[in-house]
Amino acid sequence: MTRHLLITGGAGFIAGNLTHHWTAAHPGDRIVVLDALTYAGNRATIAPLIDFGRISFVHGDIGDRALVDGLLADHAITHVVHLAAESHVDRSITGPGAFLATNVNGTFTLLEAFRAHWLAAGSPTDWRFLHVSTDEVFGSLEPDDPPFCETTAYSPRSPYAASKAASDHLARAWQHTYGLPVLVSNCSNNYGPYHFPEKLIPLTLINILLGRPIPVYGDGSNVRDWLFVEDHCHALDRILLAGEPGRTYCIGGCNEVANLDLVHMLCALMDELAPELPVRPSRELIRFVTDRPGHDQRYAIDASRICEELGWQPQVTVQEGLRRTVQWYLTNRDWWQPLLSAEYASYLESQYAARLA
Ligand code: NAD
């Protein structure tokens, strides 16, 4: 079967990387990207693929049912990989509405549209809908707790996490009730190329390059399990092609690092690799700032299921992945410099003015 993929959110960080991965790994497949180009979407991430006709790009909202119905039919879509979302926890705290609209209602619209399309085609058993979600739905771990796995109870604690948890429940319900061939993945913190500079790693790198303060929330002891985005793309590839509908897969990097240690690693890499810096050593830019409300202490993933059932393993250590990420941001200024708009500056101002005072 020739696969016709719809990748939602493909102008964003992970789905952009996935689109590059898929065109290289499966050149016989057809790909349509649907993206609303919110502040987080950047056409430049996939522009070479669009401009050379490797993929089709549709500018639109996953919540627009008529648009989604049309593109599912027109492109004879057989596989949906759903990554479009509002993704930033801090923004969900100051403005949760967009998170409910896209993550909950948008996912509902997509599921319903795909169900109608799938039914009209006679319910093919080899079609797939992969719903990509987060480990944040499981809540927060204490230092000695075992990592999250597929049977961990849901306990979302931020508006973002709650909206993703709701969407996971919808995806599972559509599989259980209607038999739609849905799979769900829950992943830890990604990092790598094309990451929007509001998230800790790209924000730190760009602040170092601009000589701006590096805001570390609270005391910097919060722990995240870092996964290089390329490893995540390989995991999604395995799940889409070999995963069992109805099943959930947890994906993690086996790379737990406290935020302050991570920022120190980034500062050291920048001091080593960046030819010119306004402030050196970079760690002089670190500022401890008011904590994120409800800040989850620790995330970690036990990825045994995907390792054992689908033969996936993370390949990139955090040391190697951070080095590759720093090198990417140093050599791809054309990608990130245009993102430093007035809107971006005003977002940072609203986030950090009070915290840095
Ligand atoms: P991102 O914010 O970089 O990209 C999201 C993309 O979705 C953007 O291109 C944006 O324009 C698009 N989008 C937003 N609303 C839309 C709408 N209504 N219709 C169509 N497109 C819309 O996000 P990301 O960090 O790449 O995350 C992708 C997915 O992976 C999300 O579902 C997120 O919850 C999940 N996830 C992310 C991480 C992570 O560490 N980044 C970890 C686990 C899971």
Ligand code: DAU
């Ligand atoms: O765990 C998966 C999740 O990882 C994804 O579902 C989210 O979409 C993604 O944004 C990410 O969420 P986090 O909140 O963990 O990522 P963020 O980069 O915003 O923050 C990482 C840690 O760094 C977190 O403990 C908060 C802290 N932080 C963040 C920023 C932006 C700081 O200390 N300073 C900062 O300026």
